[in-house]
Amino acid sequence: MLIPADHPPIPTRKIGVLLTNLGTPDGPDAKSVKRYLGEFLSDKRVVEIPAIAWQPILRGIILNTRPKKSAHAYGLVWSEEGSPLAAITRRQSQALQGAFGDGVMVDYAMRYGNPAIADRLTALKDAGCERILIAPLYPQYCAATTATANDKAFAALAGMRWQPAIRTLPPYHDDPAYIAALRTQVEMQIATLDFVPDAVIASFHGMPKRTLQLGDPYHCHCQKTARLLGEAMGRELVVAFQSRFGPAKWLGPATDETLEALPAKGVRKVAVIAPGFSADCLETLEELAIRGRESFMTAGGTDFAYLPCLNDGAPGMAMLRTLIARELAGWIAET
Numbered sequence: 001m002l003i004p005a006d007h008p009p010i011p012t013r014k015i016g017v018l019l020t021n022l023g024t025p026d027g028p029d030a031k032s033v034k035r036y037l038g039e040f041l042s043d044k045r046v047v048e049i050p051a052i053a054w055q056p057i058l059r060g061i062i063l064n065t066r067p068k069k070s071a072h073a074y075g076l077v078w079s080e081e082g083s084p085l086a087a088i089t090r091r092q093s094q095a096l097q098g099a100f101g102d103g104v105m106v107d108y109a110m111r112y113g114n115p116a117i118a119d120r121l122t123a124l125k126d127a128g129c130e131r132i133l134i135a136p137l138y139p140q141y142c143a144a145t146t147a148t149a150n151d152k153a154f155a156a157l158a159g160m161r162w163q164p165a166i167r168t169l170p171p172y173h174d175d176p177a178y179i180a181a182l183r184t185q186v187e188m189q190i191a192t193l194d195f196v197p198d199a200v201i202a203s204f205h206g207m208p209k210r211t212l213q214l215g216d217p218y219h220c221h222c223q224k225t226a227r228l229l230g231e232a233m234g235r236e237l238v239v240a241f242q243s244r245f246g247p248a249k250w251l252g253p254a255t256d257e258t259l260e261a262l263p264a265k266g267v268r269k270v271a272v273i274a275p276g277f278s279a280d281c282l283e284t285l286e287e288l289a290i291r292g293r294e295s296f297m298t299a300g301g302t303d304f305a306y307l308p309c310l311n312d313g314a315p316g317m318a319m320l321r322t323l324i325a326r327e328l329a330g331w332i333a334e335t
């Protein structure tokens, strides 16, 4: 068939997978952190205080004090590849390239900062992806993470003349593939320690307690993950919630307070895991592995190990291939 010279280009039809995660500053400096926090903490899904009351606090106080402190913390975990969260998410996306056949492109984007969700969705569409799976890499659903990432994607679609068909990856907090990946990885990690932990602490990112009362399933998803992983490992896990932000009451018990209280109860050797994070980041590498260790050892602990997240290791990547292939059913030939 003859295509007129002024016809827009017609790429080969493809399928896209867009991994999404939270986002991170472009650099470990106060200016980059300020820009990032300004976008993150202005999200109404994250801070559910009316803008008229919240924005003066954010712009007048928080963005003038927190960036310097946070930039210092980022500096402690920054790598040659950049922010750990960005570097690991990039590697996860690269490792999945080609895993679902030649016609499936895999890319990644961040809810805040770069690479932006709108830019990567447009790039996939321009490359011929007429069907796209958006995969927020949050095992536990939370409006402040899963929903806002999807909102951002749908906002980008709202501006497209020719929209791709869209699917979104559901939360996978109780998926047997996720629990099995966690179990394999955690048991392997514990086997390499030079001590036997008295307790394994499962630390999840916290949330304002009010969100639970308003119907967000995040708390229940975290508890179920910990219960299923504990059952799979044949030991009960200690569940705690970290990263409290602001004066409101957050989900408890708090990870820092839990770590400080354990030695007095005779628990002197601990392993800490963070099953809610699909990639290590500031909250795990600085808050848990550095500050958590300090709190525990100062309180009388003798042995502390932070066990890294699934990241782009074999168990986690096998799990992502399983979950994503399932969501692509009917779009790609069954294997």
Ligand SMILES: C=CC1=C(C)c2cc3[nH]c(cc4nc(cc5[nH]c(cc1n2)c(C)c5CCC(=O)O)C(CCC(=O)O)=C4C)c(C)c3C=C
Residues within 6 Å of the ligand: 022, 023, 024, 025, 037, 045, 046, 047, 066, 070, 083, 085, 138, 142, 144, 145, 205, 206, 207, 208, 243, 245, 276, 277, 280, 281, 282, 283
């Ligand atoms: C894994 C799930 C996450 C939930 C739930 C979550 C809720 C949430 N977070 C804040 C405030 C901050 N979080 C920050 C960092 C951060 N948070 C998550 C994940 C969840 N947040 C990740 C993966 C990261 C790390 C990003 C990185 O660059 O490595 C920060 C910024 C860091 C700092 O300045 O301390 C803030 C602030 C709120 C208010 C909230 C719930 C509503």
Ligand SMILES: [Fe+2]
Residues within 6 Å of the ligand: 205, 243
């Ligand atoms: Fe957070």
Ligand SMILES: [Fe+2]
Residues within 6 Å of the ligand: 219, 220, 221, 223
């Ligand atoms: Fe609950």
